[in-house]
Amino acid sequence: MPPLMLRRRRRRQVSPWGVGRFAAATMLVVLVLVLGAAGAAAAGGIAFWSYVNQGLPDIEHVEARQFATTKIYDRNWKLLHEVSDPETGWRTPVGYQEILDHITQQQSDPDKPHRAWIFDATVAAEDATFWSNQGVDPIAIARGFLINISGIGSSGASTITQQTVRLLYPETIGMERSYMRKIREAITAYRFTKHYTKEQILEMYLNNVYYGNRAYGIDAAAQAYFNKHPWDLTLAEAAMLAGLPQAPSLYDPVQNYELAKARQRYVLDQMVKEGMITEEEAEEAYAQPLHPETREGRYNLAPHFVNFVKYYLEQRFGAAMLYQGGLTVRTTLDFGLQERAQQIVAEHIERLAPWDVNNGALVAMLPWSGEIVAMVGSADYYNDAIDGQVNVAVRERQPGSSIKPIAYLAAFEKGWNPGTIILDYDTRWPTPGAPEPFYRPQNYTGLYYGAVSVREALGNSLNIPAVKALDFAGIDNMIDLAHRMGIRTGLRRGPGHYGLSIALGGGEVTLLEHTNAFATLANNGRYVPYTPILEVRDITGKTLFSLDRSQTLAQAEQVVKAEHVYQITDILSDNNARAMIFGTSTPLTLPELGNRPVAAKTGTTNDWKDGWTMGYTTDLVVGVWTGNTDSHPTRQLDGIQGAAPIWHDFMVVAHTDPQFAQTLLGPDGQPIPEEFPRPPGIYEGPICAATGKLPIPGFRTVTEVLVQGEGPTLRCNQITDAERRELTAALQDAARNSRFTSRGIQTLHAYAAAVGVDVPSPTPSPTPEPIETPVTEPTPAPNPTEPTDNPEPDQQQPDSEQPPDSGEAGGD
Numbered sequence: 056m057p058p059l060m061l062r063r064r065r066r067r068q069v070s071p072w073g074v075g076r077f078a079a080a081t082m083l084v085v086l087v088l089v090l091g092a093a094g095a096a097a098a099g100g101i102a103f104w105s106y107v108n109q110g111l112p113d114i115e116h117v118e119a120r121q122f123a124t125t126k127i128y129d130r131n132w133k134l135l136h137e138v139s140d141p142e143t144g145w146r147t148p149v150g151y152q153e154i155l156d157h158i159t160q161q162q163s164d165p166d167k168p169h170r171a172w173i174f175d176a177t178v179a180a181e182d183a184t185f186w187s188n189q190g191v192d193p194i195a196i197a198r199g200f201l202i203n204i205s206g207i208g209s210s211g212a213s214t215i216t217q218q219t220v221r222l223l224y225p226e227t228i229g230m231e232r233s234y235m236r237k238i239r240e241a242i243t244a245y246r247f248t249k250h251y252t253k254e255q256i257l258e259m260y261l262n263n264v265y266y267g268n269r270a271y272g273i274d275a276a277a278q279a280y281f282n283k284h285p286w287d288l289t290l291a292e293a294a295m296l297a298g299l300p301q302a303p304s305l306y307d308p309v310q311n312y313e314l315a316k317a318r319q320r321y322v323l324d325q326m327v328k329e330g331m332i333t334e335e336e337a338e339e340a341y342a343q344p345l346h347p348e349t350r351e352g353r354y355n356l357a358p359h360f361v362n363f364v365k366y367y368l369e370q371r372f373g374a375a376m377l378y379q380g381g382l383t384v385r386t387t388l389d390f391g392l393q394e395r396a397q398q399i400v401a402e403h404i405e406r407l408a409p410w411d412v413n414n415g416a417l418v419a420m421l422p423w424s425g426e427i428v429a430m431v432g433s434a435d436y437y438n439d440a441i442d443g444q445v446n447v448a449v450r451e452r453q454p455g456s457s458i459k460p461i462a463y464l465a466a467f468e469k470g471w472n473p474g475t476i477i478l479d480y481d482t483r484w485p486t487p488g489a490p491e492p493f494y495r496p497q498n499y500t501g502l503y504y505g506a507v508s509v510r511e512a513l514g515n516s517l518n519i520p521a522v523k524a525l526d527f528a529g530i531d532n533m534i535d536l537a538h539r540m541g542i543r544t545g546l547r548r549g550p551g552h553y554g555l556s557i558a559l560g561g562g563e564v565t566l567l568e569h570t571n572a573f574a575t576l577a578n579n580g581r582y583v584p585y586t587p588i589l590e591v592r593d594i595t596g597k598t599l600f601s602l603d604r605s606q607t608l609a610q611a612e613q614v615v616k617a618e619h620v621y622q623i624t625d626i627l628s629d630n631n632a633r634a635m636i637f638g639t640s641t642p643l644t645l646p647e648l649g650n651r652p653v654a655a656k657t658g659t660t661n662d663w664k665d666g667w668t669m670g671y672t673t674d675l676v677v678g679v680w681t682g683n684t685d686s687h688p689t690r691q692l693d694g695i696q697g698a699a700p701i702w703h704d705f706m707v708v709a710h711t712d713p714q715f716a717q718t719l720l721g722p723d724g725q726p727i728p729e730e731f732p733r734p735p736g737i738y739e740g741p742i743c744a745a746t747g748k749l750p751i752p753g754f755r756t757v758t759e760v761l762v763q764g765e766g767p768t769l770r771c772n773q774i775t776d777a778e779r780r781e782l783t784a785a786l787q788d789a790a791r792n793s794r795f796t797s798r799g800i801q802t803l804h805a806y807a808a809a810v811g812v813d814v815p816s817p818t819p820s821p822t823p824e825p826i827e828t829p830v831t832e833p834t835p836a837p838n839p840t841e842p843t844d845n846p847e848p849d850q851q852q853p854d855s856e857q858p859p860d861s862g863e864a865g866g867d
Contacts, residue, residue, distance in 0.1 A: 111243055112224035114250055117259065123148055123381025123594050124275065127364055129357075129390040130428075130589060130718065136361040137278075137354050140378040144269025145278070148381070148594070149285060151258035157286035172293035173273055173285050174257065175332075179325035180297040182215040186253055190216040190244035216244040218300075219260040261285075266296060267303030268349055280308060280347040290336065291343040294322040308347040315347075357393050359432025359446040360386070364587045372591070372599065381594035386587050387426035387602075389718045392419070395708050396429040400679075403701045404434040407681065410692040412666075413440075415681045415701060416447040418570040419709065421719070422577035422676045423608040423727070425585045428718055429705075430567075433684070442684040451545055451563035452680060455694065456516045456867050457658030457667040458537075458569075460576065460623050462558040463513050463521070465528035465536045467619040472766055473510040473626055474759035476747035476806065477520040479503050479799065480785040481792060484526070484555060494555055496522050499659075499867055500636070505789065505799030506806040508747060510759070513623075514632030516657065516867050518559055525558035533557065537564075539614035541571030541582055560658055569669060570678035576627075576654070577671040579734060580620040581611035605722050617734040618762040624731050625760045627654035627670070635798075641695060642703035643670065648710050651729050655702070657694030659867045664688050668698035674719045674727040675709055677702055693867045736763045743771030745802075745809040754809060774810040782812055790815045 124145045125138040139145045154171050161167035178185045184192050192214050213221070220243040221228055228239050247256065266276035273285045276296050281288065288296065298318035299306050308315035323337040332340075355361070364386055369377045376382060400415045419429040432446030463471070480503050483493035496518045498504070504517060512520035525533055530550035534557070537546050545564035546557070553562050564572075571585045591600040626632055630644055637643075643655040655670030666681040666689070681697040682689060689697075709715055721727040741756040742748065748767040750756040769775075774782070782803075789795045789803050807814050 111239060112220070112227040114220075114243065114247055117223050122146055122271075122379035125368070125377055125380060125382040125384060127361055127384045127386060129386055129388045129393075130426075131389070131391075132385065133356075133390050134354055135356040135386070135388070135390065136358075138365060138377060139269060143379075144271055145275040146262070146271035146381075147274040147278075148262045148272065149258075149274040151254045151261075154286045157284070161286070168287060168289055170290075171286065172290045173261070173277075173288055173297065175326060176290075176293040176297035176322055177257070177261065178215070179329050179331060180294075180322045181218065181300070183325065183329055185215050185257070188214055188216075188248075190214060190246075190248035191241045213240070214244060215260050216247055216256050217241065218264065219256055220244050220247055222263040223259065264300045265303055266299045267307050268309065279349065281345075282348065289340070289343065290323075290332065291319070291340040291345060294326070294340060295319040295345060295347070298322045308345070309349050312347070316341075356390060357388060357430070358436045358444075359448065360388055360393065360427070360430040360587065363430065363432075363446065363449065367587055368591070376593075382599070383590075383592040383596075384588065385590040387421075387428060387589055388430070388587070389428045389715060392709060392715050392718065393429045393431070395712070396431050396705055399701055399704045399708070400431045401434050403697075403704070404681070407692060407697055410690045410697070411687075412681055412683065412689045412692055412697060414443075414447065414684050415679065415698070416566050417677065417679050417701065417705060418448050418567050419675060419677045419705065420570060420574055420585055421674065422574035422671060423583065423674075423722060424602070424604050425571070425574065425583040425607060426589070426602075426604075427567075427585055427587045428675075430587075445684050447680060447684060448566045451565055452665050452682070453560045453562070453660045454564050454569055454667055455560040455658030455660045455665060456518070456521070457656050457669045457694070458560050458562070458564070459513060459516065459521045459558065459658075460627060460656055461537050461540065461572065462525045462528065462533050463509060463626075464615060464619055464623050465533040466509075466524040467622060468532070468536070468615070469528050470765065471509060471524065471527065472747075472759065472761055473508065473622050474742040474747045474757065474761070474767070475509045476506050476745075477509065477512055477523050478781055478785040478803070478806075479505060479507050479512070479517055479519050480788040480795070480803075482519055482523070484522075486554070494522075496556070496559065501794060503789070503792065503795045503799050504635075504802075505785070505795065506745070506802035508759075510626050510629065510632045511635060513626050513656075514629060514634075515636040516633075521558045522555050525555055530555065530557060534562075536615060537572065539582065540575040541584070542568045544568060560660060566678050566680050569667075570676055573669045573671055573678065574676045575614065576620055576624055577673065577676050578608065578611065579617040579624075579732060580613055580615040581608060581617075582614040583607050583611045608722060616762075618736040618765075621731065621734050621737055622760050622762070624654045627656055628652050628731065637695065642699035643668070643695075645703070645706055645710070647707045651710070652731055653706070654731070655699075657699055657867050659693040662688055663691050663693075666692055666694040666697040668694050668702040670702055670706070672706070672710070673729060673731060674721065675706070677705055677709075679705075695867055737761070738763060740766070742767060743809065745805040746771050746774075748773065772809055772811065774812070779810070779812060782806060782810070786812070787815055791818045 122140060122143060124147050126134060126147070127136045127138065128134055137145055158169065158171050162169055182192070217240050221240055224243065228236060228243060261273040263272060265271055266279070268279050270276040270279040273296065276299070277283055277285045277288055280296065281292050295308055295315055298315070298321060305311065306315045306318045320341055323341055326332045327334050327337050364384065365377060368382070368384065372380070372382070396417050396419065400417055404412060404415045413434065415431070415434050417429060417431040418427065420427045430448055432448045433441060433443045435441065435443045437443055479498070483495045486492060486494050498518050507517065507520060509524070530553060534546050534550060542564050545568055546562045567585065575582045586602060588600060589602050590598065592598050630639055633641070643657070645651055645653050651672060653670060653672050655668060658667035659665065664682055664686050668679045670677060679698040679702040681692070681701070709719070738761055739758050740761050741750045742759050743750050744755040744757045749770045751771045754771045785803055786807060789800050804814055
């Protein structure tokens with residue numbers, strides 16, 4: 056008798072020959088078939104026996120026939136979700152000895168059960184002679200036969216062993232009601248008893264029997280109804296569960312509690328009858344109030360991320376392994392960080408309701424390993440009004456100006472640097488064959504800023520200079536760079552489809568891949584693909600996949616020159632570079648972290664449908680989107696006011712809450728240095744402030760971050776013919792266009808003076824072109840309190856002439 060199980064104090068004293076002659080004869084036939092089958096076959100090769108024996112199952116292997124539930128955990132082994140087979144349900148195998156070991160460990164805990172009640176309860180309910188019979192119960196078979204042929208009622212007369220083989224071999228034994236099936240079942244059960252121990256058979260039964268509500272096996276049932284493991288079941292709970300397999304739907308304790316209680320009473324009475332418990336224990340257990348639940352929704356944490364992981368696993372290992380393979384999956388998610396991310400997104404989206412914004416998404420990953428540590432797909436997964444179950448983090452949206460760093464990086468690959476001067480004036484690009492003859496982008500303020508450096512243009516998110524950077528670099532080169540950096544599914548159409556508007560966000564990307572591209576910036580140009588998985592093990596414990604965190608960055612591909620990336624990072628982390636438009640107090644800085652270096656870029660589409668903020672420290676990259684799932688426009692909410700505060704608050708929490716410090720450690724288990732690492736080819740050198748070229752005496756200089764062997768080649772007072780033509784056009788535009796800022800005019804004049812180009816006299820246009828919403832240049836409030844009909848200065852004005860190849864392009 057197994058340990059911790061009370062031996063029955065009395066046994067049935069019924070002789071198999073104490074029944075009537077008919078029953079005895081019936082039993083004799085069955086016993087001859089079962090116990091004497093081998094001898095009968097040897098003696099005469101009975102045709103009937105050959106027919107019965109044909110196709111009997113191979114009892115040597117049973118594991119492959121059992122499905123098991125895949126379990127998905129966060130990085131700290133918190134259970135997030137159990138993947139149920141859509142056609143079956145949940146099943147987690149649990150060992151007989153495993154249950155006993157847990158019971159032994161619980162002996163000193165007065166609040167835990169000290170007996171494995173489910174063993175006794177199951178035997179009492181299903182097969183009182185289990186520990187002594189040979190896999191079949193002759194008395195029960197004879198009794199069942201008499202009942203069946205009499206036509207009065209019916210009886211299954213199946214032992215636990217018979218039920219087990221029926222569960223394991225339905226294709227050979229069959230599930231139909233027939234004497235032939237019973238005979239095959241009895242023979243297999245007898246063989247099973249000779250091949251396996253009683254403990255093994257009971258374990259197989261408990262792991263495969265159906266308990267209702269899609270729960271297969273005792274662990275799934277205990278979890279489904281009582282949210283605990285089998286070793287934690289009380290006598291009352293075990294008795295209720297043990298009664299379910301006979302008729303799971305009828306005795307469903309959630310839907311039919313009274314019938315389940317009646318069945319529980321029967322099981323408890325049987326346990327008393329078999330000497331397993333006293334009548335007092337039975338009464339006490341029956342009186343215990345129970346609160347069975349259903350399993351659905353109990354383990355459905357971080358649902359957007361979990362669904363993403365399920366798709367990822369299915370693509371890598373196949374649907375069968377995902378739904379039936381019993382995988383153990385340790386993901387990259389930090390659920391504590393995920394909860395804070397979800398909370399921050401929800402709170403800010405509620406705050407932004409007056410701007411007609413109802414949704415937001417956030418992705419956070421470790422740049423050096425690509426590990427996704429947080430993924431918020433919507434403000435509320437369970438809110439159908441906002442299509443909350445749609446994971447916006449993996450849906451393509453237009454990124455607005457948040458794509459501009461890639462455009463400038465492509466220009467750096469062609470020879471530009473942060474000090475390169477771009478002329479910001481009313482510029483038109485011909486569009487042959489398009490409905491509009493020209494592509495004419497506007498800055499979001501509707502103003503022109505004259506001669507601006509790349510640092511100023513990117514920092515202040517000016518649109519016209521960004522388009523010029525792309526025109527210089529080439530559309531195909533920017534798209535190729537975006538793909539190299541991690542935008543693998545987006546921007547897949549040809550350059551002719553997007554046109555120059557792609558520099559302002561005229562293409563579509565996912566938040567996840569866009570965040571991955573910014574991780575490439577954080578890695579100084581090394582691309583590490585995102586991953587949601589740390590480890591996958593099969594049902595036997597064999598490792599199918601393990602992320603080698605020590606090698607992810609070391610083996611990463613250098614997809615863009617580190618020095619060029621550092622130049623972009625230096626601009627995005629320069630708060631003074633954005634001061635002309637944004638001021639110096641924005642959500643893009645982290646004073647709570649002692650002004651730790653942080654690089655960030657916002658974005659807003661020109662139709663106000665999407666707001667973005669993308670940014671990174673050395674150890675964390677975060678992307679945020681705000682808008683509406685159905686793409687209806689917001690009330691002129693931009694990225695700096697909508698997405699940026701979410702990004703800021705999450706960054707602060709992730710870096711200041713000590714519970715997340717472990718997650719942010721580097722590959723060596725140590726904190727990553729806060730300063731962005733400077734590649735060896737970087738140096739700081741002087742350039743001419745007016746023209747961005749080599750300094751010469753008599754002209755003011757500025758210090759800029761440059762790359763050895765690159766940078767300007769002409770002197771401050773030198774100019775090419777193409778540059779002269781463009782400067783002349785800009786000066787002429789400034790002379791007649793009232794939309795130039797005073798600073799813009801001054802910078803153009805300084806450029807002209809340096810290179811010896813004459814400045815035309817002011818000739819204001821008699822009919823100045825109107826702009827749809829003229830604005831001035833105040834610093835936008837980082838946290839809006841109420842919507843306004845006038846856009847903030849960091850927002851994109853509707854273009855006077857939209858690009859023919861894009862309905863959405865622009866942003867802050």
